[in-house]
Amino acid sequence: MKIETQNLVLGVDGCRGGWLVVSWDGKSWNHRVVRDRLQLIDLLKSSRRTFIDIPIGLGDLESSRTCDRLLRKTLGRSYSSSVFSPPVRAAIYANSYENACQINQAQTGKKISIQSWNITAKIRQIDEIFQQQPELGDRILESHPELLFWKLNQEQSLTHKKKTDAGKQQRLKLLTDPIAESQKLFTKIRNSSLKKEVSDDDILDAIVLAYSSHQSLVCGLKSFPDPVEFDDRGLRMAIHYY
Structure with missing residues (x-):
């Protein structure tokens, strides 16, 4: 993956193997499965803009974020389960699911779902990167693949879920018009990734994140909510698109 160009945009999606990073430098598409945090930091620092599918801005007294509520409303009831409310920041540093539930319940009155717990390690990793590299806050932006496919689908929710064969084909077809080589x-x-490390929907998600990252530079950046809200550490508590 080339990392020297000023035009580099990235789409980053969490996968079992670590992070799937898809890049576009204005001339060619590349990809890499990143397992090492320092390697991930180098790639993020090299990009002009990155769309990443992971919560960034986190609450301390409230687990429900405005951006998540707006996204659920936009995508509709059938896709509301794909939008996880992240734990409060203290809970992502818990050493067990039970401990995380206790912390979250003490601060918000609610436990966290097992789905949210399953991504806390990746939320924590990104949170630690922002602690070390706060200057990345304007370049590394939270997004959501289902919102981006909604955008490609003339702002209509898709009829098939991403894990189904029909859903995969529907998403790939939506990518074909803007990306001829999709x-x-x-x-x-x-062909270059193990299925146990990278699923088909991980690939589609990372591609649409990278494409949309580029489009947000060309067409303008939008967000839920607008204007953007910030958490107590100054991180954007928003979901971005174009």
Whole structure:
């Protein structure tokens, strides 16, 4: 993956193998599965803009974020389960699910879902990166693949879920118009990645994140909410698109 260009945009999606990073430098598409945090930091620092599918801005007294509520409303009831409310910041540093539930309940009155707990390690990793590299806050932006596919689908929710064969084909077809080589790119990533580390929907998500990151520079950046809200550490508590 080239990391020297000033035009580099990234799409980053968490996967079982670590992070799937798809890049576009204005000329070619590349990808990499990143397992090492320092390697991830180097890639993030090299990009002009990155869309990443992970909560960034976190609450301390309230686990429900405005951006998540607005996203659920936009995507509709059938997709509301794909939008997880992240734990409060203290809970992502808990050493067990039970401990995280106790912390979250003490601060918000609510426990956290097991789905939210399953991504806390990655939320924590990104939170630690922002603690070390706060200057990345304007370049590394939280996004959500289902919102980006909604955008590609003329701002309509998709009819098939991403884990189904029909859902995969629907998303790949939506990517074909803006990215002529999307099928080739998908196949390239699929053939070079283990399925136990990178799923088909991880690939589609990372591609749409990278494409949309580029589009936000060309067409303008939008967010839920607008204007953007910030957490007590100054991190954007918003979901971005174009």
